[in-house]
Amino acid sequence: MRILVTGGAGFIGSHVAEAYLAAGHEVHILDNLSTGHGRNIPQGATLHVADMLSEEARSLFAALRPEVVNHHAAQASVKVSTADAVRDLAQNGGGTARICELAVEFGVRKLIYASTGGALYGDPERLPVDESHPIRPLSNYGNSKRVGELYIDLFARERGLNATVLRYANAYGPRQDPNGEAGVIAIFTGLMLEGRPVTIDGDGEQMKDYVYVGDIARANLAALAAGDGLAINIGTGQGTPVNAIAAALQSATGSAAAAVHGPPRAGDVRNIWLDCALAGRELNWRPEVGLSEGIARTIEWARTA
Template sequence: MKILVTGGAGFIGSHVVDGYIKAGHDVVVVDNLFTGKRENINPEAKFYEIDIRSKGLEKIFEREKPLIVNHHAAQISVPVSVENPIFDAEVNIIGLINILQACVKYGVKKIIFASSGGAIYGEAQEYPTSEKYPPLPLSPYAIAKLTSEYYLEFYRHQYRLNYTILRYANIYGPRQIPKGEAGVVAIFIENLLSGRPSVMYHFPDEPDGMARDYCYVEDVVKANILVLKNGSNEIFNIGFGKPTRTRELYKRLYDLVNNSNPSLRSPVPAPPRPGDIKRSCLNIDKAKRMLGWTPDVSLEEGLKKTVGWYSTHKV
């Protein structure tokens, strides 16, 4: 089938494109290359360099007539959303609405939406957190993701446009940009390979850093393939289901890089940034039960693969 992937030149989106093409699908990529990279684009995909907020997006839908839209294009930084909430809303909300309007007009059957389990639940009292837990977003980024989910439900109700929402944990792997809080694995690896110190943000009562649920990108691709035909009008947490503290993550990467510089043995502590939450870990039982999805790549294996990739690629 023909699938249009927004953000298909980005970190997660490009891996999803690869997975779809490998599965035999016809893929169209839409990306403005603001954070995505041309070299990430699968050569078998048809590429349009365009912003998802552009009026010209409709012409692409008219020409390509995709059956499925996979929406990964986004402003992904929590601190950026705090500093510039208008820009965040323009990309993450207005951009989505522009896509949804085109979906309705040109007969798209389903949209797969990349949401954020790592941010949308806020400081959840249920831990690990299930999809039933009421979201408590604590940043404009998380607010925009939750608002987008409500828009998807409206378009299903009003226009019968099916959707599947994937609430991601902290995703890592090859091609990740070493910027922002979402890219902490890439940031630590790049710094260790370059001999630079790394910063570990933490709350005063938690000196070992924040707890996060790290999931390898190949497992995320599996989920995006499964929901092409399953899980319509449902929300699924996609993560590994186990928390890891930032200090532990850094130590594992330090050992994998085999850095002999003792000054880099520990990260430099720093106070939390606006929008940071203390802990996040997802309950993934629903995805296991309804999709037959499970994460197969352990943190140790995933970090090893990621370090190997960055050791041979310049980002």
């Protein structure tokens, strides 16, 4: 089928595009290259450089008439969202509203939306966090991604949009930008391979759910044919402290530089990991790549990138 992946020049979107191509689909990518790169575009995909909020995006929908739209384009940094709430909302709330409008106008059969499980729920009342947990984001980013979900929900109820929302835990893996502002594994890997010390936010005992990007791509593949009308967590169900991540990376890279501790990060949830039973039932999806294997693959990629 013909699929349009927004944000497909970015970290996660490029892996999703690759998985769709490998399954035999025709893949088009809409990306303004603000944080994405042409080098991330998998062979066989067609890149259309445009902003999702521009008139060109509408012309692209009109010309392509994609059967499925997979929406990954976003402002994906919690730090940027804290510095500029309005820009963050325009991209994540406004951008998703725009994609919903275009999807309805051009008869898209299905929309798949990359939401966040890590930044949506806020400080958990219970762990692991399932999809029925109250939604109380701690950051502008978590809030703007929620606004995107609310537009999808509204368009589904009122305009007949068919969608699946995937709420990812902390993604990691090849092509994550080590100069970016999210993604502790990418940042630490980049620094350690250069023999430089890493700075751990706070005491480093905060625990997050780290999910390998290839597993996320498989969830997006499954969502082509399942999960209609649902919001589904995509994670591993396990929390790992940042200190343990730093130790694993230090031993895998052979870095001798000691880690230092800095202040805790504003807007960061202390402990969160996701209950992914719904993904098992509805998408027949389970994570397959464990942390040590995923870290090894990430380092192997970073050594040659």
